[in-house]
Amino acid sequence: MTSTETFWTGKLVLVTGGASFIGSTLTDHLLARGAKVRIVDDLTSGHRDNIREPSAAGKIEFIHADLREPGVTRSAIAGVDTVFHLAADHGGRGYVDLHQAGPASNFFLDGLVFAEALRDRHLCQECSSRMDSVYLSCAHHAAR
Numbered sequence: 001m002t003s004t005e006t007f008w009t010g011k012l013v014l015v016t017g018g019a020s021f022i023g024s025t026l027t028d029h030l031l032a033r034g035a036k037v038r039i040v041d042d043l044t045s046g047h048r049d050n051i052r053e054p055s056a057a058g059k060i061e062f063i064h065a066d067l068r069e070p071g072v073t074r075s076a077i078a079g080v081d082t083v084f085h086l087a088a089d090h091g092g093r094g095y096v097d098l099h100q101a102g103p104a105s106n107f108f109l110d111g112l113v114f115a116e117a118l119r120d121r122h123l124c125q126e127c128s129s130r131m132d133s134v135y136l137s138c139a140h141h142a143a144r
């Protein structure tokens, strides 16, 4: 096996917004590569159905919570090797024009997740900003 094939084996990965379409798909791929996955999602737009199978099989740890609530982000990040931060209030084309407060709150959410990840001495690999919404697609690798 190459190092690429074994990279995720045994790693504990947090997927914020993991009950979303993209988050749950990412989770399936991480599990297939041997990672242990913790999801935190407040289910505002995500769905339990998206993670029903791995949940029923006991393959994921699911935390139903809002990351902005005190202590949630810190405890969700505790002990993880990598964070994929996908939780966000966003929508399709034109969403930000009609829902300005929600997407603006993503700055707070992103800052919170980054601050906690960095506090735990993780290193952010990638940040992306696109179109009218700002989101983060980050892999944090523990500096151990």
Ligand SMILES: NC(=O)c1ccc[n+]([C@@H]2O[C@H](COP(=O)([O-])OP(=O)(O)OC[C@H]3O[C@@H](n4cnc5c(N)ncnc54)[C@H](O)[C@@H]3O)[C@@H](O)[C@H]2O)c1
Binding pocket: 016, 017, 018, 019, 020, 021, 022, 023, 040, 041, 042, 043, 044, 045, 046, 047, 065, 066, 067, 068, 085, 086, 087, 088, 089, 090, 091, 109, 135, 136
């Ligand atoms: N759908 C797309 O075309 C697309 C394209 C590029 C990037 N993305 C990004 O991928 C990610 C997932 O998007 P999606 O389209 O699959 O679905 P989505 O918008 O439903 O995903 C967001 C997830 O975050 C959760 N969430 C929101 N606020 C939260 C909070 N405060 N605490 C905990 N959980 C919270 C929601 O319940 C949801 O499951 C987003 O970051 C989005 O910006 C999506």
